[in-house]
Amino acid sequence: MSTKSPPCIALLASFHLLFNTSLFGERWSVDGPNLNNRISLTLDEGKLSYEVNHQHTAANWNVEASGFKPLIQPSKMGVMTKQYDLSKHLVFLDASPVTSFSETYTMLTGKQRLLDNHYRERRIRFQTKDAQVIAIRLRAYAEGVAFRYEFEGTQQELTVTHELTEFAVGTSGTAWIMPYSAVATWSPGYEEDYQNAIPIGTQAPDTVGWAFPALFELPEAWVLITESGMDGDYFASHLQPNSIGGAYQIRLPEPDETYGVYPQESTASLPFQSPWRVIMIGRDQGAILGNNLVFHLAEPCAIEETSWIQPGPATWSWLHDKSSQTDYDRFIPFIDLAAELGWPYSLVDADWHLMKNGTILEANAYAKSKGVGLTLWYNSGGQHNLVKPIGPADRMHDPIARKAEMKWMQQHGFKGMKVDFMQSDKQGLIQLYIDILSDAADHELMVDFHGCTLPRGWERTWPNLMTMEAVKGGEQLWSQDFANKSPMLNTILPFTRNVVGSMDYTPFSFSGVENAVTTVTSHAHELATTVIFESGWQHVSESVENFEALPYYVWSFLSDLPTTWDETQWISGRPGEQAILARRKGDTWYVAGITASAKAQAIEVPTDFLIDNQIYKANLIADGTDRTEWSRTLSEHRRGETIQVTLLPNGGFIVVLEEKI
Numbered sequence: 175m176s177t178k179s180p181p182c183i184a185l186l187a188s189f190h191l192l193f194n195t196s197l198f199g200e201r202w203s204v205d206g207p208n209l210n211n212r213i214s215l216t217l218d219e220g221k222l223s224y225e226v227n228h229q230h231t232a233a234n235w236n237v238e239a240s241g242f243k244p245l246i247q248p249s250k251m252g253v254m255t256k257q258y259d260l261s262k263h264l265v266f267l268d269a270s271p272v273t274s275f276s277e278t279y280t281m282l283t284g285k286q287r288l289l290d291n292h293y294r295e296r297r298i299r300f301q302t303k304d305a306q307v308i309a310i311r312l313r314a315y316a317e318g319v320a321f322r323y324e325f326e327g328t329q330q331e332l333t334v335t336h337e338l339t340e341f342a343v344g345t346s347g348t349a350w351i352m353p354y355s356a357v358a359t360w361s362p363g364y365e366e367d368y369q370n371a372i373p374i375g376t377q378a379p380d381t382v383g384w385a386f387p388a389l390f391e392l393p394e395a396w397v398l399i400t401e402s403g404m405d406g407d408y409f410a411s412h413l414q415p416n417s418i419g420g421a422y423q424i425r426l427p428e429p430d431e432t433y434g435v436y437p438q439e440s441t442a443s444l445p446f447q448s449p450w451r452v453i454m455i456g457r458d459q460g461a462i463l464g465n466n467l468v469f470h471l472a473e474p475c476a477i478e479e480t481s482w483i484q485p486g487p488a489t490w491s492w493l494h495d496k497s498s499q500t501d502y503d504r505f506i507p508f509i510d511l512a513a514e515l516g517w518p519y520s521l522v523d524a525d526w527h528l529m530k531n532g533t534i535l536e537a538n539a540y541a542k543s544k545g546v547g548l549t550l551w552y553n554s555g556g557q558h559n560l561v562k563p564i565g566p567a568d569r570m571h572d573p574i575a576r577k578a579e580m581k582w583m584q585q586h587g588f589k590g591m592k593v594d595f596m597q598s599d600k601q602g603l604i605q606l607y608i609d610i611l612s613d614a615a616d617h618e619l620m621v622d623f624h625g626c627t628l629p630r631g632w633e634r635t636w637p638n639l640m641t642m643e644a645v646k647g648g649e650q651l652w653s654q655d656f657a658n659k660s661p662m663l664n665t666i667l668p669f670t671r672n673v674v675g676s677m678d679y680t681p682f683s684f685s686g687v688e689n690a691v692t693t694v695t696s697h698a699h700e701l702a703t704t705v706i707f708e709s710g711w712q713h714v715s716e717s718v719e720n721f722e723a724l725p726y727y728v729w730s731f732l733s734d735l736p737t738t739w740d741e742t743q744w745i746s747g748r749p750g751e752q753a754i755l756a757r758r759k760g761d762t763w764y765v766a767g768i769t770a771s772a773k774a775q776a777i778e779v780p781t782d783f784l785i786d787n788q789i790y791k792a793n794l795i796a797d798g799t800d801r802t803e804w805s806r807t808l809s810e811h812r813r814g815e816t817i818q819v820t821l822l823p824n825g826g827f828i829v830v831l832e833e834k835i
Contacts, residue, residue, distance in 0.1 A: 200266050206314035207274070207292050211455055212242055213312050213319040215251075215298055220263045222251040222300070222310065226319055228395050228455055243394050246453060247342035249421065251310070253323050253448070254336040256439075258306040260323075261338050267299040267307065281469065282483055282637040283676050283710035285742040285757075291470040292316070297324070311447075317467050318454040322403065327444035334408065335439045339451055341399050342421040343390050347374045350389040350666055350749050354382045354412045357430045359560050363597055363625040364644035367659060368666045370750040378415035383425045385412050386628055389462065389670050389749065398454040398462045400674050402471040402631035406608050407442035408449055410599035410627050424451075427599040432558035436602030449630065459669050460744025463755070468674045472631025482618045483638050485710035485737045488512065488519035488549065490680060493649055493687055494717040499523045499551075502532025506540065507718045513544035515721075515733050521592060521713055523551045524564045538586060547589035549620070549711075552579075558603065559595040559625075570610060580617040590620030590640065590711075597625050611636040622678055622711055629675025633710075640710035645671050647679035648715045651686040657693050661770035661824040662750050664695070664703060669749040672708055679707045680715040684802075695768075696801035699826030701728060704735055705766035706753055712737045727806050728795060731828065736764070743783050756783050761833050763790075767819070768826040776820050779829070784813035789834040792817060796827035810834065 200217040212227045226246035252261025276292045295313040302308070307326040313319065325332055348371045355362035364385055369376070378384050387400035399422070404410060414423045429438045450471040456462045477483075491498040491508040498504040499522045512520045520541060526534050534550075541548050553564055556571030569579045570593055583591070593610060596603055607623065614621050615638050624643040633639050645667065650656045671677055681703035686693050693700075704712060712735065721729070736759040745754040745765065754767035754777075765779060784790060794807040796819055811817065811831065819827050 202269050202296065202298050202312070204272055204294050204296050204312045204314040206316050206319070207294060208316045210316060211314050211319050213314050213321065215310055215312060216248070217264060217266055217300070220265070221261065222264060223248045224251055224321060225249065226453060226455075230457060245392060245394050245397065245455065247344055247421075249340045249342040250338045250423070252338040253308070253334055254338070256333040256335055258302055258304050258332070260302060260306065260308045263303045264300040264308070267301050269298040270296045272296045279474065279634070281634060282480060283485055283633050283640060283738055284466070284469065285464060285708055285739060286466060287738070287740045289466050289469060293470070299326075313471075315467060315470065317456070317461075317465050318452065320402075320450045320452045320467065320471055322450045323448040325444055325446055330444050331441055332444060332446075333439050333441040336426070337411065337424045337448075340421045340423040341453070342419065343374055343392060343397060345375055345420045347390050347392040348372070349374050349376065350670055352385045352670075353378050353380055354385040356380055356382050357428055360625065361597060362428070362431065362599070364628050365646045365650070367646060368663055368670060370662055370666060374420045375417050381415055382428055383413050383415040384422065387670055387674050388413065388422065391459070396456045396459050396462050398465065398670070398673060400452045400454075400468060400628070400630075401449045402452050402468040403450040403473065404604055404630045404632075405473070406601070406605040407440065407446040408604070409438075409440045409601045410449070410604055410630065412599070431598035431600055432603065433560070435556065435558045436598070436600040438600065440601040454673070459748060463669050463673060463744045464742055465673060468629070468631045469634045472634040474635065475637055476612070476635050477615045477637060480637055483620060484518065485640055486518040487515075487712045487714055487735050487737055488517060488521050490521045490523070490713040490715055492521075492523035493680065493683070493715040499526045500528050500530065502529055502537055505529075505537060509537070509541045509544055509546050511718050511721055512546045515729075517546070519547050519549055519589060519711065521549050521551070523592070524553070524594070526550060527566050535586060538588065542587060547587070549590045549592060549622070550583065550588055551592045551594060554593050554595050554606070559597055561595045571606060573609065573613070576610065577613055580613055580619055583619060584617040588619070590614070590622070590638075592622040592624055594624040596623060596627065599627050603627070607632070611639055614638055620711070624678065628671075631675075633675055641676040641678040643678045645677050645679055647677075648683045649680055649687065651683055651693065652688070652690045654691045657686060657691040660693070661695055661699070661768070664699075664706070664768055665747065665751055665753045665770045666749040668706055668753045668755065676709045677707055678709050678711065678713060679703070680713045681707050682714045682716055684716060684720055694824050696797045696822050696825040697804060698795060698797045698828070699768050699824055701731070701795060702766040702768050702826035702828050704732070705757060705764050705828060706755060706768055708739065708742075710737055725804055725806070727793070728804060731793075731795060731830065745779060754779065763831040765817070765829045765831065766827070767821070769821050770824060771821070772823050774820065774822050774825070776818065778816040779819055780816055781811055781813055781831070784811070784831065786813050788813070790831040791834050792829055792831050794819065794827065794829040796820065797822040797825040801825070
């Protein structure tokens with residue numbers, strides 16, 4: 175950690191602090207490492223607010239005539255607790271100097287393997303009339319800004335009852351944002367339809383508000399707002415339904431979540447801190463897509479030895495045969511399919527403990543003989559959900575039962591678990607996520623959460639977390655309405671939900687759930703989603719019969735499907751319309767594109783990401799003459815040469831570029 179700024183930056187920071195305090199009163203700022211983003215904190219008549227300013231280039235930056243322009247307007251801050259009101263009558267105590275920090279760390283899942291975490295920060299302390307101290311920690315990055323509340327003290331608990339934090343993005347611009355779900359048997363679980371390109375300030379369709387992450391196209395930049403760094407001492411939050419003047423305010427979990435098992439408020443022993451309030455900033459939508467600020471703000475890896483953590487693709491029987499996991503004879507073909515594809519995993523979904531014609535241990539022994547690892551589904555259990563008939567239940571919420579179950583899984587060589595029906599953002603459930611991840615790590619088990627909250631950076635801290643649902647994904651293809659919307663929603667997700675963590679969408683479905691709907695995407699569009707959507711475990715959701723009918727070149731592509739990436743680059747596209755990405759695994763590039771256009775189109779895909787003076791073999795799989803047909807083209811390319819692709823309505827493509835030896 176570097177606590178000493180370079181001389182020129184230290185001088186600017188010192189002068190900037192003097193300038194602000196003398197002219198504006200009590201005001202403190204931090205500029206990002208390349209001076210493109212600034213977060214400022216103001217104390218005015220005992221109340222706090224913050225604002226964010228941005229400039230596209232810092233080449234001619236100076237204190238008195240900077241190119242900074244408002245991005246987040248002055249926005250309210252403050253926290254109220256049962257013991258103290260930490261939102262008013264605050265008095266400044268002290269402020270730390272601006273310090274710099276730089277590190278490189280490795281991710282086992284996500285958009286990029288090696289990440290550079292470089293920021294500048296400071297901590298400003300205030301005191302209430304009751305002598306309770308609250309600090310605000312500000313951080314500024316090249317990729318955005320963040321802040322959190324830090325509560326000082328010892329031998330006392332604080333109960334947070336309200337948070338005033340808002341994000342005033344203004345009224346000029348466009349939003350892509352998902353409604354939060356009212357409490358029901360199957361919700362909330364972050365599984366609503368994203369609203370596509372709506373005016374900023376639009377009221378949420380339900381009284382429970384909007385969900386994170388929220389994407390905005392503003393006049394000066396693109397912004398995505400979310401949260402990170404949750405350690406169990408605080409609830410997860412969402413946004414109020416009304417955003418008067420474009421000011422979106424933090425909202426606590428709904429009081430009826432968990433049916434009264436956990437309180438709406440959060441209580442923790444001092445000292446503790448809130449999650450980070452995260453504001454990603456980019457010059458375009460591609461800079462948001464590739465942003466890793468959520469992981470930078472999470473705690474470092476808590477697992478010492480990680481060689482047992484192995485992401486990969488998996489077969490999943492439930493979507494097309496909802497009783498297959500309860501019948502040994504019907505489940506075995508999905509193990510065989512994984513083995514034929516060379517995939518490491520097959521997921522055994524709900525009620526596997528009721529398996530007939532054989533047992534789960536017999537199925538596991540068979541899978542081992544084929545070189546396939548099994549993962550098991552669990553109901554999260556307890557009284558916080560109403561889905562008790564679906565099991566196994568009551569093995570995950572209780573620590574004694576959970577550890578016993580995980581010990582049994584480890585002894586028999588199961589690889590991990592899918593834990594479902596979490597369905598709340600209350601502090602008690604946030605702690606349950608962390609407890610499951612910690613206990614699973616002790617037993618060398620990987621984890622997938624479903625019916626769950628949004629990823630909030632845990633993949634860095636607990637890299638055994640392979641993926642989380644928190645998306646309206648492939649299993650919703652029982653609905654014709656969802657099928658009709660899916661091309662549009664698919665092009666929004668890379669710029670929103672998938673930015674903040676691995677997403678268990680369960681892609682690649684040709685015919686919907688049990689042929690209940692008519693899908694409108696092309697087969698190549700569906701294939702492309704296996705690369706467009708990032709997930710440490712990629713649960714591919716087609717039937718054995720449809721797999722067996724694939725052309726050999728599609729089968730071959732899926733056999734070699736990576737689920738982790740060394741690098742990701744945005745090529746083109748706009749949320750709700752089109753998404754084209756390039757992901758690198760080793761020396762091989764995978765370029766994938768999908769469209770939500772109702773018209774066929776011919777596009778040119780640039781290859782500026784390739785290495786100079788290197789010839790690449792290109793294997794293009796794209797739309798055929800109709801949405802159920804395929805086309806394949808083999809060619810060679812150099813850096814700078816475009817790849818010609820013809821897309822059908824709601825079409826897609828994959829091109830694999832390998833270095834020619």
